[in-house]
Amino acid sequence: MAILETKVRSTNVNRVCFSIWEGWEHCSNMSDASIGRILIGWNKATIRLNVIADDSQYIHCDVKLVKENSSIGLTIVYGSNNPMERKVLWRNLINQAHMMQNTPWIILGDFNTIKHPLEKVGGADWGNYYCEDLSNCMRDAELEDLRFMGHLLTWSNCSEGARRIACKLDRALINDSWKDLFPNAMAHFFNPSISNHSPCLVRVGTIEDSLISFPALLIKFIYNTKKLSPNPPPGPLSFPIFGNLLLPCKVAKLEPILLKLHAKFGRILTLHFGCTPSIFIADRTLAHQALIQNGTIFADRPPGPDGRYKNTISSAAYSPTWRLLRRNLTSQILNSSQVKSYSHIRKRVLRNLLECMKSQSSSCDSVPAIEYFQYSMFSLLVLMCFGDNIEEKQIKEIKGAHDRLMLSVGRVNTLNMWPRVTRIFFRKQWKELFVVRQQYKDSMIPLIREREKVKENNLRKDKYVLCYVDTFSGLRIPEDNRKLTEDEMVDLCFEFLNGGTDTTSAAWEWIMANLVKYPHIQEKLYMEIKGVVRDRQGILKVENLQKMSYLKAVILEGLRRHPPSHFSLPHAVTEDVILGGFLVPKNATVNFFIAEIGWDPEAWEDPMAFKPERFLSSHMNNREEILLNAKEGSIEMKMMPFGAGRRICPGYALAILHLEYFVGNMVWHFEWKGVGGNEIDMEEKQEVLTVKKNPLKVLLCPRIKFN
Template sequence: MDSSFYHVLAFVIPCLVLFLSRKSRAKRRLSLPPGPPGWPLVGNLFQPFSSGKSFFEYIDHLCGRYGPIFTLRMGARTLIIVSDAKLCHEAFIEKSALFASRPRENPTRNIFSCNKFTVNSAVYGPVWRSLRRNMVQNMLSSSKLKEFRTLRKHAMDRLIDRLKAEADANDGVVSVLKNARFAVFCILLAMCFGVEMDEETVVKTDEVMKSILITLLPRIHDFLPILSPFFYKQRRRALQVRKEQIEHMVPLIENRRAALLNPGSDRSAMPFSYLDTLFDLKVEGRKSPPSNSELVTLCSEFLNAGTDTTATAIEWGVAQLIENPEIQTKLFDEIQSTVGDRKVEEADLEKLTYLQAFVKELLRKHPPTYFSLAHAAIEEEAKLGGYDIPTDANLETFIPRISDDPRIWNEPDKFDPDRFYLGREEADITGVKAVKMIPFGVGRRICPALGMAMVHVPLMFAKMVQEFEWSAYPVNTKVDFSGKFEFTIVMKNTLKATIKPRVSG
C-alpha cells in the first residue's frame, strides 16, 4: 500500500479519536436501537466490505440478527435502519411531521442541490413546502398530466419504432433497459423544457445526467469528513461536472424563456412545461425567484427522479414476462379483449385490470431501490419503537424486508399478479391505511411523481406487449434475477430479449 496512506492515517487518527469521543460522550444518554459492535474510530463503516457479502446482503443479515430496527455507526454518520411495516407506519404516517426532514448532505451533493434547494433534499420547512406544492399542483396533478397525453403517444410510437429497427438489425434481439430509458427520458425532457428534442440533444442531456449520478456515488470522505482535504481531486471533478451541467442546461432554459416572451416564435414549443412554473416561483422566506443555477438543479431533479426508476421497472417487468409466459399471454389477451385490433391508448389503462395488478406486483417484488430516501427527525426528543432517534441520524427504510415479509404476504417470493387481480391480497401503495409495500416512499415525503409513474409504467407495458411477443435471449435460457446497485437496483446482467411482432387480426 502507498506509504502516503499511512501518513494520512497518522494525521487523521488523533483527530478522529478526539472528534468521535466527543460525539460518543454526547450520545451516551441516548437509548439508540441495538446494532453490531463497531471498530475503533470508524464504527461499522468497513464491516459490510469485510463480511464477504454485498451491502444489501449485509443489511439483510443484520435485520435477521438485530430485529426490525438497528443502528449502524458509519464513521461520523449514524444510520438507523428500519425494516418493519408497523414501525414505518409509526414513523412516516403516525409521526409524519416528526420524521419529515432530511439529514445533512455531504459537500458534493450540496454542490448539485444548491444547498438542498430541491423537493427531495430540502429540509422540512417553507422551502420544501413551496417547491413540492408547485411541482404537485402545477405539474403532476392528474389534470396537468393529461395535458401531456399527445407527448406520451409520440414517445411510445418512437419506442416501438426503435425496438423494431433494433430487432431488424440484430436478428430480433433488443436491449430492454436502454430503449426504455430513452423513451421515458424523451417524455421528461419535453415535459420539463416544453419542446420535443432531437436525438442528439436527448443523448447529450442524458450523458450529463449520468455524469452527475456517478459523481454523487458515496465516497469514504462522505462518512469521514476529516479526510476531505485529501480528496480535493474529487471535489475539483464535482465542480467541473457541475460547470458542464450548467453550461449545457442554461441554453435550454433560456430558449424556453425566449419562447414564452415571444409566443409563436418557436413552432415546436409546447404550451406548458415544468420550467414555466419555476421562472417566477415564489418561495416562502425568499424575495427573489430561483436563479439560473437553481433552475438547473430543479430541472435536473425532475429528469433524474423519473428516468432510472421507470426504466428499471420496465427491465424487471420484461424479465418476468419472459420467465412467466402465461402472465404475458394473460396481458396480451386482456389488451385484445379490451381494445380489439386498434392501438392501445392511454385512456384504456384503467380498464386493463390485470395489467394494473401486474404493475403492482412488479413494484412489490422489484422496488426501484432497496432504501427509501433517508429521513431525519426535526426534534431532539424523537422516539421510534421506544428508541431515541437523534436529529443528526439518517433514518433509513430497508424495503425488501417489508415487501417480502411472510407475515404480510402469502408466498412473498413468488411473482404473482393474481394476488391483486383476484383480490386475494391488497395493498395501498401510499401506505396510509397500513404499510405493506412502499416503492415510492410513504408519508409526507412520498414521491410526488407517484401518479406520473403509474401512468408511464403500465402504458409502456401495454404498448410493448401489444406490439411484440417477448422471449429469452439466448433462446431457451433462464433469466438471471440477480440485481446490483447502479443508482437504482438494476439487473446484474443487463437484459437482452428476443422480440417477435404480433400478427394483427
C-alpha cells in the same frame, strides 16, 4: 357547527337558526340552493367567520380564532348526487387549494362519493371510474384525510342483511399547513342518530387535550410509557468518532450485511457512520408508526456533508421551501389535466421506441431492452421538462451530459466524506468533478433561458404546452423572498430527469423479465389488452388503462417484488421519539428497508413469488389503493416502493401511468421471448438502484403491423 341537507326554505332559515343557535351568527348557501343544503353557525364571541365563496355544493370561509389570534380556512361540502355536477366541485376545490397553500385548511362534509372501492359494502359495484374523481382531486389539491376514529362507513341505507348498503361519503380533508399547526387533530365519526349519516366532530387541541377527550388513549399511553426503554435500537459494536468500522460507505452495498444484522438484532437496529447514528428499519408496522403516525417528526432530511441543504424536493429540509417546490411540481405538472396534455409527447416517444424495436426484431438480433427503456423514459421527461419542441439531437446531447454527471456520483460521495481533507489531497479529482458539473450546467441553462423567452413573448401560443421549467419563474424562496437562481433551476431539472428515468426504467426491465420468464402471465395480459383495444393496428391508449385490472396487477406486483430502490432516501428525526420500544434520538438518520417491507410473509402469501393475481381480489381493484396505504390517514402499510408519508415520491402516479402505458404497448406489439428459452437470470446487482446483474436480452416477435 355545520348542518347539511337541511331542506329549510329561505323564508324559515332565520327562525330555524335562532332555535338551534340562539345568540350565534349563521350563514347558508340559500342564494345558490333554494332549499338550503348547508347551514353554518358560530359563536361570535370566540370566532370571526367571513364567507369567501359559495355555490350549491360548498361554502368556503376564512375563520379567525379570536382567543388564539390566528386564522384557518374552512370549507363545508355537500356534494351533488350528479357526478357531472360534482366535477364542478372538484375544480373549485383544486382552484381554492392554490390560494390556501400557506393557510391551514380543512374541508368537511358529505362528498357523495368514495375514494376507493374498499369504502363501500353492498349494492352494485361502483368500480374505479366512480372513485377516481375524488382521488384525483385530493392528489391535485394536495389534500389528505384527517386521522379519524369511529365509523369508517359513515352512511348506510338503514337496511340489514343482503340489502344493506354502506359507504364512506363523509370525510375531513386537510392540507400540509393544517398538519403543521394541528399535528394531533383528529376527526371522530359518531353513531348515526336522526340521520343515516354519522355526525363528525373534529378536535384540534394539543395532545394533552386529545388524551383528556379520549380516556382510553390516555390509559394506553401511560401503560406503554412504563414499558418503553430509553435505550436506542441495538446494533454492532461502534467506536467513538469512527463509528462502525469496516462498513461500506454506500447504503446499497450494506444490504447483505444488514440482512445478517437484522436477523441478529431484530427489525430495527443502529449503525454508526462516524458520530451520527443511523437507524435501519425493516418492519412495516414500525415504518407505519414512524412515517404515518409520526409523520411530522420523520419528515426532515439530513443535511449534506457541508451541513447545507439543496433546494430540491428530495433533498430540501422539511420547510416552507420544500412545500413550495413540491406543490409547484404536483399542482402545475403532475395534476391529471396537465398529464393528459402530454399525450402527444407519450405517443411520440412510444412511436420512436416501437420503430427501433421493430428494426431490431427484423434483423433477428437479441434486443438489449434496458438501453431502449432508459432512453425512452429520459426522452419523455426531457420533453416534459423543457418543452415539446426539443429535437432528437438535443435530447441525445442532454443525455450525454446527464450520463457523464451520473458517472461522477460515486466519486462525489467519496470526496464528500471528508471534504476539507479531500480538497487538499485530491485536487485533481475535485477539478475533474467541477468540469463535469459545469458541462452539465452549460447544457441546461440555454434550454431554461430559451423557455423563458418563449413564455415572455407568448411564442407558439396556439400550440403552447406548459413544461416544468416554465413554472420556475414565478417561484420565490420563502425564507429569503427571492427568485430561484439558475443553479437551483439546474438542480431541479436534474432531479426531475434523474428521479423519473432510472427508477422507472429499472422497474420496467424487471417487469418485462418476469413476463418473459412466465409466458402464461404475458399471454394473459395480451388477451386482456386484445379485449380492450378496438383498433387492431393501433396503440394501447391511456384512456384504455382504467379498464385493465390485470395490467395494473402486473405493475403493482413488479413494484412489490422488485422495487427499484431497496432503501428509502434517508429521513432525519426532528425530536426524540420512542419507536418499537426504543429511543430514536433527535437528528438521527432513519433508513427504511423498502424491499423487506414489501416481502413481509405476514402481509403477503409466498412473498418471493411473482403473482399478479394477489392484486385482483375485490378490495384491491383500485390502482392506487395499495400505494395509498403508504400515505397519511392509512391504517396499515404493505409496501412502499415510492417511500411513504409526507415524503412519499410526488411523481408516483405518473410513474405508474408510464409503466402501464409502455409495458402494455410492449406486450400488445410484440411477443417477448428469452434468448435460448424462458430461463431468465433474475440475479440482482446493487448499484445506486437494484438492477439486473445481467441486463435483459430478448427476441421480439411482432404481433401486429405498426403504422
